[in-house]
Amino acid sequence: MKNFITNFDLKNKISENLVLYIIVLVCLCTGIVLGIYAVKYMGSFERNDLTNYLSNFMVSVDKSDAKNLEVLIQTIKNNIPVIIIIWFLGLTMVGMPLILVMDLFKGFSVGFTISFLMKELGVQGIGISLLTVIPQNIIYIPCIILASVFSIEFSLNSLNKNNYKNSKDNLAVQILSYTSTFVAIIIFMCIGFLLEAFITPNIIKLIV
Template structure:
């Protein structure tokens, strides 16, 4: 079963290798842009952001800072909204540019967050980002990239089907497309659980 799933994923990546390369490069460009944005901030802006961040860390150090159930709900909804919007955009041809913008912005957010922590806190900032930002993004980012490729591919196929008026094949593709989002939601549950219950423990170990 695992080998079959792995083969399906591998065949999918090979079939859309050019699109994956383009999306990955776009995401990396976002990371670079986000990192450079940290350097372009003035001293006053950096100091203000760091002050807010320090206040957050002080509150976060308290055990009952946020109710875990509420935190899990917020984390899960945040990820599902982001991936879900990309999924919905794939249902429309005009949504393609927005998908690309969202991939780029995700890279900007990751680059800015990690860059800011490292710039302000040095090694401790890197370790803090390593336990608070990187772990969940090691799953979320590939999922976003894959969903973006699938959405773009589906949108292009939908456009072709509309011109060909091939209604049966379009309905079969839509069923598979829905199942992909359902699988993504299950994966995001695991990500939200990790971010809610394990990531805070790792962060408190560094504070």
């Protein structure tokens, strides 16, 4: 329990792993920039397909075809596997590069979505981005950052055999503490899941 609480002493964690936080943030921001440029240089065929999909989605929401439970399930499917993969990569000794790649893709997804909405829908796209894309990502992105840093830290520590020289029990305790951190992150992300499933569709209906 002591280790679990220590993991969430964010002030100390940030100061101890400041370089890791900077690296993760750089990857996320790089992904966002790449997502923005991907929209700018996207071909007309791909743009038309995405525009048609977006229009159909907004019409279905406006007609109350979107079911909150289905949206919740899909949201969980989209996010939980990412956290689980990051958790698993932290247990390996070569997880850091792959974790950073996942952060890059997360940033790309956010940047692409916001940029596409603003480019194709104008003022309405700005409203949709501010009210339906950014709010849950204010929760998701810090969770991804924390998960990535904890995972990279654990992965780097696993390279140092001195950390685990005492006994297998010591390793088991560290893995349990590491896992409990991710459970807490997932629980916190549930706020975003509920927001995206039950609040976002109603906001889109108001905007439409």
